Amino acid sequence: MESKAVKDFMTLYNVKEEDLITPTRFSGEKEFIDSVEKDYNTDKHWAFEIKKEECALLVIDMEEDFVNPEGKLFIPQAKRMVPRLKKVIEACRELGVPVIYPTHTIAEDVSADFYEYWEPIKDGAIKEGTPGTKVYSELAPLANERIIDAKHAYCSFAGTDLDYVLRNLGVKTIIISGTLTNFCCESTARSGYFLNYHVVFGSDINATDSALAHEATLRTMRRGFARVMSGEEIIDSLKNGDTLYNEAIETRNRLTV
Known part of the structure; x- marks a missing residue:
């Protein structure tokens, strides 16, 4: 059959x-x-161990225009996942894990083809210098948390100082959260992997406008780019040690004996 x-x-x-x-x-x-x-559909939890002192949380494009219901590019699922993401942010703050906020902004001289693909952007969504580019109020960064506000592409590394910031902090593992799953979040995860960072991709702390597209990204990440984990699993690994990694290694060792 x-x-x-x-x-x-x-x-x-x-x-x-x-x-x-x-x-x-x-x-x-x-x-x-x-x-x-x-x-x-197989999570490669054996790929690397999550060590909190080597991690940073990237909160990508959780901006007013994307998360606020009155925003010009409102993504309902982004608003819906805010409570879960807040718990991860709060855990990172408690544990001393850096929280970094890449935010997408567009202006005439850095618009590329965005105006052709996205009518709301052509009409002023996430326009540089407007309130819509600010981090959503419920997720407001602390004074000491870095905002990468010169991001003009899907990828948070492209044309920004994100890589310098991460390396200066001694970060080896990036935890990806934000919106849209299959655009800026996936692009950042791919580039991070290419730059030799370990990548953790949040299954329920990333959001987009299509459940099918979200699942497609998770499948691709799981197959060859990242450990895919829920927000609760990420918090547990940071607080209590990476039991998923340890269990995966033990299982592999048993199977190869």
Whole structure:
């Protein structure tokens, strides 16, 4: 009996039974599809250990225009997740984990093609110097918390001093939170990985405008970029040690004996 993953694959790509190929590593393409599907849903908690003294929390684009219901680019799920994100921010503050706020701003001379893809931005959303670019009031940064407010691209590293700030703080692991999951948050996670940071991607402290797009990002992160964890799991790892890592290592060791 064909699995749902195989059926979905064949439907999406309009592949018929006779079109299936036999990859060298597998008895058939159906086995290959099921193996890959399992990998997309397997958390690689053994990849690295979370050590609170090496971490920083990135709160990406949680701005008035995105989170406030009256904002010009309002994302309902971003507003809905604020209580969960606040708990993670508060835990980081309590433990001395730096909290950094990259905020997306657009002006005429740094607009790239944003005006073509996003009508609200063309109409003034997240315009540089406007109240809509401020961090959402319920998540207001403390006086000693860094705001990266010259972010003009999806990626929080592109054209900003974020990498310098993180390295100066001795950060080796970045915890990704914010909005939109599949744009600025995913872009930042990818670049962070390319810069040799360990990446933790919050499953329920990132938000976007499409549940399907959110899940697609989590699958990609899990497969090859990041440890995907809930806000509560992140808090527990910071406060009590990385039990998920330890359990994953023990399991792998048992399986390889």
